[in-house]
Amino acid sequence: MSAQQAVQYVRKSDGGLVAFSEKKLLRSLTRSGATAETAGGIITSLRHKIYPGITTREIYDQAFGMLKDITRPAAARYHLKRAILELGPSGFPFEQFIGELFRRQGYQVQTNRIVGGRCVKHEVDVLATAGDDLHFIECKYHQAGITCDVKIALYVHARFQDIAHASDMKIAGKTVGWLITNTRFSSDALQFGKCAGLHLLSWDYPSGKGLKDIIDREQLYPVTCLTTLSHYEKSRLLHLNVVLCSDLLERPDVLKKAEVPQDKVGRVLEETGNLCNKRLRAGVH
Missing domain, CATH: 1.10.8 (Helicase, Ruva Protein; domain 3)
Known part of the structure:
Protein backbone atom coordinates (compact mmCIF):
# COMPACT_ATOMS: atom_id res chain seq x y z
CA MET A 1 0.00 0.00 0.00
CA HIS A 79 -5.21 -22.44 8.11
CA LEU A 80 -3.69 -23.48 11.45
CA LYS A 81 -5.43 -20.97 13.70
CA ARG A 82 -8.81 -21.75 12.14
CA ALA A 83 -7.97 -25.46 12.32
CA ILE A 84 -7.60 -25.20 16.10
CA LEU A 85 -11.03 -23.54 16.23
CA GLU A 86 -12.39 -26.44 14.16
CA LEU A 87 -11.48 -28.88 16.92
CA GLY A 88 -15.00 -28.23 18.16
CA PRO A 89 -17.08 -26.30 20.67
CA SER A 90 -17.12 -29.11 23.27
CA GLY A 91 -13.43 -28.47 23.99
CA PHE A 92 -12.74 -32.21 24.33
CA PRO A 93 -10.75 -32.56 21.07
CA PHE A 94 -8.70 -29.50 22.13
CA GLU A 95 -7.84 -31.27 25.39
CA GLN A 96 -6.79 -34.34 23.42
CA PHE A 97 -4.71 -32.16 21.12
CA ILE A 98 -2.88 -30.51 24.05
CA GLY A 99 -2.30 -33.96 25.55
CA GLU A 100 -0.70 -35.06 22.28
CA LEU A 101 1.48 -31.93 22.20
CA PHE A 102 2.90 -32.79 25.62
CA ARG A 103 3.18 -36.51 24.81
CA ARG A 104 5.17 -35.84 21.63
CA GLN A 105 7.54 -33.67 23.68
CA GLY A 106 8.42 -36.57 25.97
CA TYR A 107 5.83 -36.32 28.75
CA GLN A 108 3.80 -39.22 30.11
CA VAL A 109 0.22 -38.04 29.62
CA GLN A 110 -3.22 -38.87 30.96
CA THR A 111 -6.37 -36.94 30.09
CA ASN A 112 -9.54 -36.21 32.06
CA ARG A 113 -8.28 -37.52 35.39
CA ILE A 114 -10.13 -37.08 38.67
CA VAL A 115 -7.61 -35.93 41.28
CA GLY A 116 -8.24 -35.44 44.97
CA GLY A 117 -7.47 -32.03 46.41
CA ARG A 118 -7.15 -31.00 50.05
CA CYS A 119 -10.76 -29.79 50.03
CA VAL A 120 -12.55 -31.35 47.04
CA LYS A 121 -11.93 -33.55 44.02
CA HIS A 122 -11.05 -32.00 40.66
CA GLU A 123 -11.20 -33.15 37.06
CA VAL A 124 -7.86 -32.36 35.44
CA ASP A 125 -7.92 -31.99 31.66
CA VAL A 126 -4.34 -33.15 31.15
CA LEU A 127 -2.00 -34.69 33.70
CA ALA A 128 1.58 -34.76 32.37
CA THR A 129 4.64 -36.17 34.13
CA ALA A 130 8.29 -35.45 33.39
CA GLY A 131 10.73 -37.13 35.74
CA ASP A 132 9.50 -36.51 39.28
CA ASP A 133 7.45 -33.44 38.31
CA LEU A 134 3.68 -33.40 37.85
CA HIS A 135 2.06 -30.91 35.48
CA PHE A 136 -1.65 -30.17 35.93
CA ILE A 137 -3.08 -28.62 32.78
CA GLU A 138 -6.40 -26.83 32.37
CA CYS A 139 -7.45 -26.32 28.74
CA LYS A 140 -9.79 -23.46 27.85
CA TYR A 141 -11.17 -23.60 24.33
CA HIS A 142 -12.78 -20.37 23.08
CA GLN A 143 -14.35 -19.19 19.86
CA ALA A 144 -12.52 -16.52 17.86
CA GLY A 145 -12.43 -13.09 19.50
CA ILE A 146 -12.97 -14.34 23.07
CA THR A 147 -10.15 -13.58 25.49
CA CYS A 148 -9.16 -15.80 28.41
CA ASP A 149 -9.51 -13.35 31.29
CA VAL A 150 -8.14 -13.06 34.80
CA LYS A 151 -11.24 -14.65 36.40
CA ILE A 152 -10.39 -17.92 34.65
CA ALA A 153 -6.75 -17.67 35.73
CA LEU A 154 -7.80 -17.06 39.36
CA TYR A 155 -10.18 -20.03 39.29
CA VAL A 156 -7.62 -22.38 37.74
CA HIS A 157 -4.88 -21.30 40.15
CA ALA A 158 -7.16 -21.93 43.14
CA ARG A 159 -7.90 -25.44 41.89
CA PHE A 160 -4.23 -26.27 41.44
CA GLN A 161 -3.39 -24.89 44.87
CA ASP A 162 -5.98 -27.24 46.36
CA ILE A 163 -4.46 -30.18 44.45
CA ALA A 164 -0.86 -29.23 45.32
CA HIS A 165 -1.68 -29.14 49.04
CA ALA A 166 -3.43 -32.52 49.07
CA SER A 167 -1.73 -35.12 51.22
CA ASP A 168 -1.78 -37.74 48.43
CA MET A 169 0.03 -35.37 46.05
CA LYS A 170 3.32 -35.32 47.96
CA ILE A 171 5.85 -36.20 45.28
CA ALA A 172 9.63 -36.08 44.90
CA GLY A 173 9.50 -33.28 42.35
CA LYS A 174 7.38 -30.20 41.72
CA THR A 175 3.69 -29.74 41.00
CA VAL A 176 3.22 -27.31 38.11
CA GLY A 177 -0.06 -25.66 37.14
CA TRP A 178 -0.85 -24.69 33.54
CA LEU A 179 -3.63 -22.74 31.85
CA ILE A 180 -3.71 -23.21 28.08
CA THR A 181 -6.06 -21.49 25.65
CA ASN A 182 -6.43 -21.49 21.87
CA THR A 183 -7.04 -17.72 21.79
CA ARG A 184 -5.30 -15.03 23.85
CA PHE A 185 -4.98 -13.93 27.47
CA SER A 186 -6.05 -10.55 28.82
CA SER A 187 -3.29 -8.33 30.21
CA ASP A 188 -4.58 -8.93 33.76
CA ALA A 189 -4.47 -12.70 33.23
CA LEU A 190 -0.87 -12.46 32.04
CA GLN A 191 0.08 -10.28 35.01
CA PHE A 192 -1.58 -12.68 37.46
CA GLY A 193 0.05 -15.72 35.87
CA LYS A 194 3.52 -14.22 36.21
CA CYS A 195 2.90 -13.17 39.81
CA ALA A 196 1.26 -16.44 40.95
CA GLY A 197 3.60 -18.81 39.11
CA LEU A 198 0.81 -20.18 36.91
CA HIS A 199 2.23 -21.29 33.56
CA LEU A 200 0.32 -19.73 30.67
CA LEU A 201 0.27 -20.86 27.05
CA SER A 202 -1.87 -19.32 24.31
CA TRP A 203 -1.86 -18.97 20.56
CA ASP A 204 1.00 -16.44 20.64
CA TYR A 205 2.18 -16.43 24.27
CA PRO A 206 4.95 -16.67 25.40
CA SER A 207 6.45 -14.72 22.51
CA GLY A 208 8.17 -17.14 20.15
CA LYS A 209 7.06 -20.11 22.28
CA GLY A 210 3.27 -20.00 21.87
CA LEU A 211 1.02 -22.74 20.53
CA LYS A 212 1.62 -21.74 16.91
CA ASP A 213 5.39 -21.88 17.44
CA ILE A 214 5.30 -25.29 19.15
CA ILE A 215 3.06 -26.74 16.45
CA ASP A 216 5.26 -25.48 13.62
CA ARG A 217 8.51 -26.48 15.30
CA GLU A 218 7.37 -29.99 16.22
CA GLN A 219 5.14 -30.36 13.12
CA LEU A 220 2.22 -31.36 15.36
CA TYR A 221 -0.53 -30.21 13.01
CA PRO A 222 -4.15 -31.17 13.80
CA VAL A 223 -6.07 -33.12 11.15
CA THR A 224 -8.39 -30.11 10.85
CA CYS A 225 -5.54 -28.35 8.98
CA LEU A 226 -5.89 -30.59 5.95
CA THR A 227 -7.46 -28.94 2.92
CA THR A 228 -8.21 -32.26 1.20
CA LEU A 229 -10.65 -33.36 3.91
CA SER A 230 -14.27 -32.28 4.23
CA HIS A 231 -15.68 -30.99 7.50
CA TYR A 232 -17.54 -34.29 7.96
CA GLU A 233 -14.38 -36.35 7.39
CA LYS A 234 -12.46 -34.25 9.91
CA SER A 235 -15.25 -34.74 12.45
CA ARG A 236 -15.17 -38.50 11.88
CA LEU A 237 -11.41 -38.60 12.49
CA LEU A 238 -11.75 -36.62 15.74
CA HIS A 239 -14.53 -39.01 16.80
CA LEU A 240 -12.06 -41.85 16.22
CA ASN A 241 -9.53 -40.06 18.48
CA VAL A 242 -7.27 -39.21 15.54
CA VAL A 243 -6.08 -35.69 16.35
CA LEU A 244 -2.69 -35.20 14.66
CA CYS A 245 -1.87 -35.33 10.96
CA SER A 246 1.12 -37.52 11.74
CA ASP A 247 -1.31 -40.14 13.08
CA LEU A 248 -2.63 -40.58 9.54
CA LEU A 249 0.85 -41.52 8.30
CA GLU A 250 1.17 -44.08 11.10
CA ARG A 251 -2.42 -45.34 10.79
CA PRO A 252 -3.55 -44.72 7.19
CA ASP A 253 -6.26 -47.38 7.49
CA VAL A 254 -8.19 -45.06 9.81
CA LEU A 255 -9.14 -42.97 6.77
CA LYS A 256 -11.41 -45.80 5.64
CA LYS A 257 -13.08 -45.84 9.07
CA ALA A 258 -13.58 -42.09 8.72
CA GLU A 259 -15.45 -42.75 5.44
CA VAL A 260 -12.88 -40.99 3.27
CA PRO A 261 -13.45 -42.22 -0.33
CA GLN A 262 -10.74 -44.55 -1.54
CA ASP A 263 -9.96 -42.40 -4.58
CA LYS A 264 -9.27 -39.50 -2.21
CA VAL A 265 -7.01 -41.31 0.28
CA GLY A 266 -3.85 -40.85 -1.80
CA ARG A 267 -4.34 -37.08 -2.01
CA VAL A 268 -4.95 -36.83 1.73
CA LEU A 269 -1.82 -38.81 2.57
CA GLU A 270 0.24 -36.84 0.05
CA GLU A 271 -0.84 -33.54 1.59
CA THR A 272 -0.19 -34.94 5.08
CA GLY A 273 3.29 -36.13 4.13
CA ASN A 274 4.17 -32.77 2.57
CA LEU A 275 2.80 -30.88 5.56
CA CYS A 276 4.75 -32.98 8.06
CA ASN A 277 7.81 -33.29 5.78
CA LYS A 278 7.60 -37.08 6.02
CA ARG A 279 7.57 -39.83 3.44
CA LEU A 280 4.56 -42.14 3.30
CA ARG A 281 5.08 -45.54 4.85
CA ALA A 282 6.22 -48.23 2.44
CA GLY A 283 3.27 -50.08 0.99
CA VAL A 284 0.80 -47.26 1.51
CA HIS A 285 -0.81 -46.09 -1.74
Whole structure:
Protein backbone atom coordinates (compact mmCIF):
# COMPACT_ATOMS: atom_id res chain seq x y z
CA MET A 1 0.00 0.00 0.00
CA SER A 2 1.55 3.30 -1.00
CA ALA A 3 1.82 6.30 1.30
CA GLN A 4 -0.73 8.11 -0.86
CA GLN A 5 -3.44 5.48 -0.37
CA ALA A 6 -5.93 6.00 2.44
CA VAL A 7 -5.69 3.60 5.37
CA GLN A 8 -8.44 0.99 5.25
CA TYR A 9 -9.94 -0.14 8.55
CA VAL A 10 -11.08 -3.75 8.76
CA ARG A 11 -13.29 -5.40 11.35
CA LYS A 12 -11.80 -8.01 13.69
CA SER A 13 -13.64 -11.05 15.06
CA ASP A 14 -14.33 -9.21 18.33
CA GLY A 15 -16.03 -6.36 16.43
CA GLY A 16 -13.23 -3.84 16.82
CA LEU A 17 -11.65 -1.96 13.93
CA VAL A 18 -7.97 -2.12 13.02
CA ALA A 19 -5.94 -0.67 10.16
CA PHE A 20 -5.37 -3.22 7.40
CA SER A 21 -1.68 -4.13 7.13
CA GLU A 22 -0.25 -5.64 3.97
CA LYS A 23 2.98 -6.31 5.86
CA LYS A 24 1.15 -8.42 8.45
CA LEU A 25 -0.65 -10.38 5.74
CA LEU A 26 2.62 -10.89 3.86
CA ARG A 27 4.25 -12.15 7.06
CA SER A 28 1.41 -14.62 7.68
CA LEU A 29 1.55 -15.96 4.13
CA THR A 30 5.31 -16.38 4.01
CA ARG A 31 5.36 -17.87 7.51
CA SER A 32 3.03 -20.56 6.22
CA GLY A 33 5.59 -21.50 3.59
CA ALA A 34 4.37 -19.45 0.62
CA THR A 35 7.14 -17.95 -1.50
CA ALA A 36 7.55 -14.18 -1.54
CA GLU A 37 6.33 -14.23 -5.15
CA THR A 38 3.20 -16.21 -4.28
CA ALA A 39 2.44 -14.04 -1.24
CA GLY A 40 2.98 -10.86 -3.25
CA GLY A 41 0.66 -12.06 -5.99
CA ILE A 42 -2.10 -12.84 -3.48
CA ILE A 43 -1.76 -9.41 -1.88
CA THR A 44 -1.89 -7.73 -5.29
CA SER A 45 -5.09 -9.63 -6.09
CA LEU A 46 -6.60 -8.68 -2.74
CA ARG A 47 -5.55 -5.03 -2.77
CA HIS A 48 -8.53 -3.79 -4.78
CA LYS A 49 -11.00 -6.00 -2.91
CA ILE A 50 -10.39 -4.41 0.47
CA TYR A 51 -13.12 -1.97 1.48
CA PRO A 52 -13.83 -0.10 4.74
CA GLY A 53 -15.32 -2.45 7.32
CA ILE A 54 -14.48 -5.69 5.52
CA THR A 55 -14.01 -8.42 8.12
CA THR A 56 -10.68 -10.09 8.75
CA ARG A 57 -12.52 -13.38 8.14
CA GLU A 58 -13.42 -12.29 4.59
CA ILE A 59 -9.82 -11.30 3.90
CA TYR A 60 -8.61 -14.60 5.32
CA ASP A 61 -11.10 -16.64 3.26
CA GLN A 62 -10.02 -14.98 0.02
CA ALA A 63 -6.30 -15.33 0.77
CA PHE A 64 -6.77 -18.95 1.87
CA GLY A 65 -8.70 -19.83 -1.28
CA MET A 66 -5.98 -18.42 -3.54
CA LEU A 67 -3.19 -20.06 -1.54
CA LYS A 68 -4.95 -23.44 -1.62
CA ASP A 69 -5.04 -23.30 -5.43
CA ILE A 70 -1.27 -22.78 -5.51
CA THR A 71 0.18 -24.83 -2.65
CA ARG A 72 -1.90 -26.98 -0.29
CA PRO A 73 0.80 -27.54 2.39
CA ALA A 74 1.24 -23.77 2.78
CA ALA A 75 -2.55 -23.34 2.81
CA ALA A 76 -2.82 -25.98 5.56
CA ARG A 77 -0.27 -24.11 7.71
CA TYR A 78 -1.98 -20.78 6.96
CA HIS A 79 -5.21 -22.44 8.11
CA LEU A 80 -3.69 -23.48 11.45
CA LYS A 81 -5.43 -20.97 13.70
CA ARG A 82 -8.81 -21.75 12.14
CA ALA A 83 -7.97 -25.46 12.32
CA ILE A 84 -7.60 -25.20 16.10
CA LEU A 85 -11.03 -23.54 16.23
CA GLU A 86 -12.39 -26.44 14.16
CA LEU A 87 -11.48 -28.88 16.92
CA GLY A 88 -15.00 -28.23 18.16
CA PRO A 89 -17.08 -26.30 20.67
CA SER A 90 -17.12 -29.11 23.27
CA GLY A 91 -13.43 -28.47 23.99
CA PHE A 92 -12.74 -32.21 24.33
CA PRO A 93 -10.75 -32.56 21.07
CA PHE A 94 -8.70 -29.50 22.13
CA GLU A 95 -7.84 -31.27 25.39
CA GLN A 96 -6.79 -34.34 23.42
CA PHE A 97 -4.71 -32.16 21.12
CA ILE A 98 -2.88 -30.51 24.05
CA GLY A 99 -2.30 -33.96 25.55
CA GLU A 100 -0.70 -35.06 22.28
CA LEU A 101 1.48 -31.93 22.20
CA PHE A 102 2.90 -32.79 25.62
CA ARG A 103 3.18 -36.51 24.81
CA ARG A 104 5.17 -35.84 21.63
CA GLN A 105 7.54 -33.67 23.68
CA GLY A 106 8.42 -36.57 25.97
CA TYR A 107 5.83 -36.32 28.75
CA GLN A 108 3.80 -39.22 30.11
CA VAL A 109 0.22 -38.04 29.62
CA GLN A 110 -3.22 -38.87 30.96
CA THR A 111 -6.37 -36.94 30.09
CA ASN A 112 -9.54 -36.21 32.06
CA ARG A 113 -8.28 -37.52 35.39
CA ILE A 114 -10.13 -37.08 38.67
CA VAL A 115 -7.61 -35.93 41.28
CA GLY A 116 -8.24 -35.44 44.97
CA GLY A 117 -7.47 -32.03 46.41
CA ARG A 118 -7.15 -31.00 50.05
CA CYS A 119 -10.76 -29.79 50.03
CA VAL A 120 -12.55 -31.35 47.04
CA LYS A 121 -11.93 -33.55 44.02
CA HIS A 122 -11.05 -32.00 40.66
CA GLU A 123 -11.20 -33.15 37.06
CA VAL A 124 -7.86 -32.36 35.44
CA ASP A 125 -7.92 -31.99 31.66
CA VAL A 126 -4.34 -33.15 31.15
CA LEU A 127 -2.00 -34.69 33.70
CA ALA A 128 1.58 -34.76 32.37
CA THR A 129 4.64 -36.17 34.13
CA ALA A 130 8.29 -35.45 33.39
CA GLY A 131 10.73 -37.13 35.74
CA ASP A 132 9.50 -36.51 39.28
CA ASP A 133 7.45 -33.44 38.31
CA LEU A 134 3.68 -33.40 37.85
CA HIS A 135 2.06 -30.91 35.48
CA PHE A 136 -1.65 -30.17 35.93
CA ILE A 137 -3.08 -28.62 32.78
CA GLU A 138 -6.40 -26.83 32.37
CA CYS A 139 -7.45 -26.32 28.74
CA LYS A 140 -9.79 -23.46 27.85
CA TYR A 141 -11.17 -23.60 24.33
CA HIS A 142 -12.78 -20.37 23.08
CA GLN A 143 -14.35 -19.19 19.86
CA ALA A 144 -12.52 -16.52 17.86
CA GLY A 145 -12.43 -13.09 19.50
CA ILE A 146 -12.97 -14.34 23.07
CA THR A 147 -10.15 -13.58 25.49
CA CYS A 148 -9.16 -15.80 28.41
CA ASP A 149 -9.51 -13.35 31.29
CA VAL A 150 -8.14 -13.06 34.80
CA LYS A 151 -11.24 -14.65 36.40
CA ILE A 152 -10.39 -17.92 34.65
CA ALA A 153 -6.75 -17.67 35.73
CA LEU A 154 -7.80 -17.06 39.36
CA TYR A 155 -10.18 -20.03 39.29
CA VAL A 156 -7.62 -22.38 37.74
CA HIS A 157 -4.88 -21.30 40.15
CA ALA A 158 -7.16 -21.93 43.14
CA ARG A 159 -7.90 -25.44 41.89
CA PHE A 160 -4.23 -26.27 41.44
CA GLN A 161 -3.39 -24.89 44.87
CA ASP A 162 -5.98 -27.24 46.36
CA ILE A 163 -4.46 -30.18 44.45
CA ALA A 164 -0.86 -29.23 45.32
CA HIS A 165 -1.68 -29.14 49.04
CA ALA A 166 -3.43 -32.52 49.07
CA SER A 167 -1.73 -35.12 51.22
CA ASP A 168 -1.78 -37.74 48.43
CA MET A 169 0.03 -35.37 46.05
CA LYS A 170 3.32 -35.32 47.96
CA ILE A 171 5.85 -36.20 45.28
CA ALA A 172 9.63 -36.08 44.90
CA GLY A 173 9.50 -33.28 42.35
CA LYS A 174 7.38 -30.20 41.72
CA THR A 175 3.69 -29.74 41.00
CA VAL A 176 3.22 -27.31 38.11
CA GLY A 177 -0.06 -25.66 37.14
CA TRP A 178 -0.85 -24.69 33.54
CA LEU A 179 -3.63 -22.74 31.85
CA ILE A 180 -3.71 -23.21 28.08
CA THR A 181 -6.06 -21.49 25.65
CA ASN A 182 -6.43 -21.49 21.87
CA THR A 183 -7.04 -17.72 21.79
CA ARG A 184 -5.30 -15.03 23.85
CA PHE A 185 -4.98 -13.93 27.47
CA SER A 186 -6.05 -10.55 28.82
CA SER A 187 -3.29 -8.33 30.21
CA ASP A 188 -4.58 -8.93 33.76
CA ALA A 189 -4.47 -12.70 33.23
CA LEU A 190 -0.87 -12.46 32.04
CA GLN A 191 0.08 -10.28 35.01
CA PHE A 192 -1.58 -12.68 37.46
CA GLY A 193 0.05 -15.72 35.87
CA LYS A 194 3.52 -14.22 36.21
CA CYS A 195 2.90 -13.17 39.81
CA ALA A 196 1.26 -16.44 40.95
CA GLY A 197 3.60 -18.81 39.11
CA LEU A 198 0.81 -20.18 36.91
CA HIS A 199 2.23 -21.29 33.56
CA LEU A 200 0.32 -19.73 30.67
CA LEU A 201 0.27 -20.86 27.05
CA SER A 202 -1.87 -19.32 24.31
CA TRP A 203 -1.86 -18.97 20.56
CA ASP A 204 1.00 -16.44 20.64
CA TYR A 205 2.18 -16.43 24.27
CA PRO A 206 4.95 -16.67 25.40
CA SER A 207 6.45 -14.72 22.51
CA GLY A 208 8.17 -17.14 20.15
CA LYS A 209 7.06 -20.11 22.28
CA GLY A 210 3.27 -20.00 21.87
CA LEU A 211 1.02 -22.74 20.53
CA LYS A 212 1.62 -21.74 16.91
CA ASP A 213 5.39 -21.88 17.44
CA ILE A 214 5.30 -25.29 19.15
CA ILE A 215 3.06 -26.74 16.45
CA ASP A 216 5.26 -25.48 13.62
CA ARG A 217 8.51 -26.48 15.30
CA GLU A 218 7.37 -29.99 16.22
CA GLN A 219 5.14 -30.36 13.12
CA LEU A 220 2.22 -31.36 15.36
CA TYR A 221 -0.53 -30.21 13.01
CA PRO A 222 -4.15 -31.17 13.80
CA VAL A 223 -6.07 -33.12 11.15
CA THR A 224 -8.39 -30.11 10.85
CA CYS A 225 -5.54 -28.35 8.98
CA LEU A 226 -5.89 -30.59 5.95
CA THR A 227 -7.46 -28.94 2.92
CA THR A 228 -8.21 -32.26 1.20
CA LEU A 229 -10.65 -33.36 3.91
CA SER A 230 -14.27 -32.28 4.23
CA HIS A 231 -15.68 -30.99 7.50
CA TYR A 232 -17.54 -34.29 7.96
CA GLU A 233 -14.38 -36.35 7.39
CA LYS A 234 -12.46 -34.25 9.91
CA SER A 235 -15.25 -34.74 12.45
CA ARG A 236 -15.17 -38.50 11.88
CA LEU A 237 -11.41 -38.60 12.49
CA LEU A 238 -11.75 -36.62 15.74
CA HIS A 239 -14.53 -39.01 16.80
CA LEU A 240 -12.06 -41.85 16.22
CA ASN A 241 -9.53 -40.06 18.48
CA VAL A 242 -7.27 -39.21 15.54
CA VAL A 243 -6.08 -35.69 16.35
CA LEU A 244 -2.69 -35.20 14.66
CA CYS A 245 -1.87 -35.33 10.96
CA SER A 246 1.12 -37.52 11.74
CA ASP A 247 -1.31 -40.14 13.08
CA LEU A 248 -2.63 -40.58 9.54
CA LEU A 249 0.85 -41.52 8.30
CA GLU A 250 1.17 -44.08 11.10
CA ARG A 251 -2.42 -45.34 10.79
CA PRO A 252 -3.55 -44.72 7.19
CA ASP A 253 -6.26 -47.38 7.49
CA VAL A 254 -8.19 -45.06 9.81
CA LEU A 255 -9.14 -42.97 6.77
CA LYS A 256 -11.41 -45.80 5.64
CA LYS A 257 -13.08 -45.84 9.07
CA ALA A 258 -13.58 -42.09 8.72
CA GLU A 259 -15.45 -42.75 5.44
CA VAL A 260 -12.88 -40.99 3.27
CA PRO A 261 -13.45 -42.22 -0.33
CA GLN A 262 -10.74 -44.55 -1.54
CA ASP A 263 -9.96 -42.40 -4.58
CA LYS A 264 -9.27 -39.50 -2.21
CA VAL A 265 -7.01 -41.31 0.28
CA GLY A 266 -3.85 -40.85 -1.80
CA ARG A 267 -4.34 -37.08 -2.01
CA VAL A 268 -4.95 -36.83 1.73
CA LEU A 269 -1.82 -38.81 2.57
CA GLU A 270 0.24 -36.84 0.05
CA GLU A 271 -0.84 -33.54 1.59
CA THR A 272 -0.19 -34.94 5.08
CA GLY A 273 3.29 -36.13 4.13
CA ASN A 274 4.17 -32.77 2.57
CA LEU A 275 2.80 -30.88 5.56
CA CYS A 276 4.75 -32.98 8.06
CA ASN A 277 7.81 -33.29 5.78
CA LYS A 278 7.60 -37.08 6.02
CA ARG A 279 7.57 -39.83 3.44
CA LEU A 280 4.56 -42.14 3.30
CA ARG A 281 5.08 -45.54 4.85
CA ALA A 282 6.22 -48.23 2.44
CA GLY A 283 3.27 -50.08 0.99
CA VAL A 284 0.80 -47.26 1.51
CA HIS A 285 -0.81 -46.09 -1.74
